[in-house]
Amino acid sequence: MTTGFFTSVDEVTTRLAEAGYLASTAVATTVFLADRLGKPLLVEGPAGVGKTELAKAVAAVADARLVRLQCYEGVDEARALYEWNHAKQLLRITAGRDETWDRARTDIFSEEFLLPRPLLTAIRGSEPTVLLIDETDKADVEVEGLLLEVLSDFQVTIPELGTVTAERRPFVVLTSNATRELSEALRRRCLFLHLDFPDAELEERIVRLRVPGLDAALAASVVSVVGALRAMELRKHPSVAETVDWARTLLALGADTLDDAVVRATLGVLLKHQEDIGRATEKLALA
């Protein structure tokens, strides 16, 4: 039942760190549990905290193939699961005009004419696989129904061929920004992880890992300013990705300490709404 990538929580932490992903206790524990219990991991949280990155990092450390299903409004069975290659089927029929109907019919619904899409690909393979179902909340409700079969039994039913069951369970990560409420049934099949902004200490380590040239004291200042912004009532709080961007900007500008002028000039890297910038300027008492 297990995917068997890891043997302990500590191992998850160290190996993810080697791949450049610094995991909090919550992340390391849930990744380990998802691996050990063979359950999909549903990761929710604000944009830019590293939900997709987590799946990529797991795939990298486990040396597994990453299969990604990007969900959007209108994604359907044909895009998620499989399609029949109609053109090839037509060619096959025209090529064998004189054979009997029975042969022709059975033939065109065989493996040869199947176009596997991400879900089927992830289930059929025998090598270690990480299946990333990205932005699940963007997909329509019908797709959730489809996912239920895939995620609870790791099998897919193709009417013409029968049921395909996974030989080897993929490690499944679903991400969601919670723009739509996912169904109870889907949630029940998953382990739930709310990935939030990291605490100051972890964020400082992330910044220093991603922006190696940055001075330690400046990194601490950067993180504390971002922390203060997140404590304000803003339309969009700066994410980890934006913290890193800001650190890079400061490095590029050659700033070695923060002062009013630098912060004021670069606030747009962190905040994406004019009214947020106004509010932050006021609250930070920028001269």
Next chain:
Amino acid sequence: MIAERLTAFVQALRANGLRVGPSETVDAAAVVEVLGLAHRERLREGLAAALLRGEQQRAVFDATFDLYFPLRVGALETPSTEVAELRDRLAAALTANDQAAMALLAAEAVQALGRYGNSPASDGYSASQTLDRLRPQILLARVLAALRADRDSAPDFTERLEADEIRRRIQAFRGMVGTDARRRIAELRGTDRIARRAVAPTVDQIDFLYAGRDQLTELRRAVRPLSRKLATRLAARRRRASHGEIDLRRTLRRSLSTGGVPLRPAYRHRRPQRPELVLLCDISGSVAGFADFTMLLVQALRAEFSRVRVFGFVNRMAEVTELISPALGSSAQRILTEAQVMGLHTNSDYGTALGEFADRWLDAVGPRTSVLILGDARTNRRDPNLPALRLIAARARRVFWLNPEPPSLWDSGDSAATPYASVVPMHPCRNARQLGALIERLLPV
């Protein structure tokens, strides 16, 4: 033993309004088996992963977890009883941001300062008494001074953020004191009983009438996700509705050209309509939290209505549409100071306010307008002025009255709920969950 504890824990979560099914309990047991009990924080995260289905449940979960899997049991062996000494050590822990030391100090403080009662039946521990005696908030200046003394370089930009940061640490410490006090009471009185009583409900179940200030802030934060949820649900509903139904009359007429065979069915598409919304909010003290939250929610859903106008009243009516902005502080407070919503006295008076609305703004209400009246219908024994309400109801498409009081209290005392309910439908609306469901019914398509 651990199985019993786990099921008791799950029962307590259920008692606090979390939906946890048997399959989740089985998952939780698997989690305990895989992780073991050695790391408390890992166990917390693991159980959260198995039992929770959303972030808004987390606060309830954490509080319950702290009761069933406490950090420590019983009393500390050598607690310090000197307030001054506790303060010194707390200042040091706050300066270093040492969470473990802060948690230990919280336990010591509760044991030394929080105890009350002198008979076994009335004994207990109080977090507020502990905090009253310890007064951690006075440490702010001291911690700031210590931080500044530690720093060798010149003060930089982040210094101005430090005060807020220390305030947050002190707030966290207050939370730890609360947690430890609950643990101590639970040991005295039985965990199950305390878990059912002492844990705060999730945001969408907070009662509007009894919400404290912290909870109101949390409710305001819940506005955006709730409005987004309603808006996406609405989009899906519109998409489904746009398929249209068969228009029988037009299909029959078309079929005349094909000899009565309806070859080309005609569909009836409903023209998309956005309703107008007029909100009449009682913003007197007793129901202000409710009105405030509703106004914000409606404002956030503005795109779904072609026009939203908001009126506020205590005993006089005033248009306050311009004064509401989700970004700013409490709208209700602004309205009270900037709009003419009060006459000579400060008691709410529905009759006069409705009458004034009917006199001055009746043209705001038309056949496409839905009117929402928010308030507890407590009119301080004045004339309810039903004709004014009838006048409004006659012009509007629909009128709903949302009452934050439970129906059992309607008509008690000075409530004019039933007279009003005989004119317009009145719905009890006590928390964000109910409000979301009601607003959804109002929305177009």
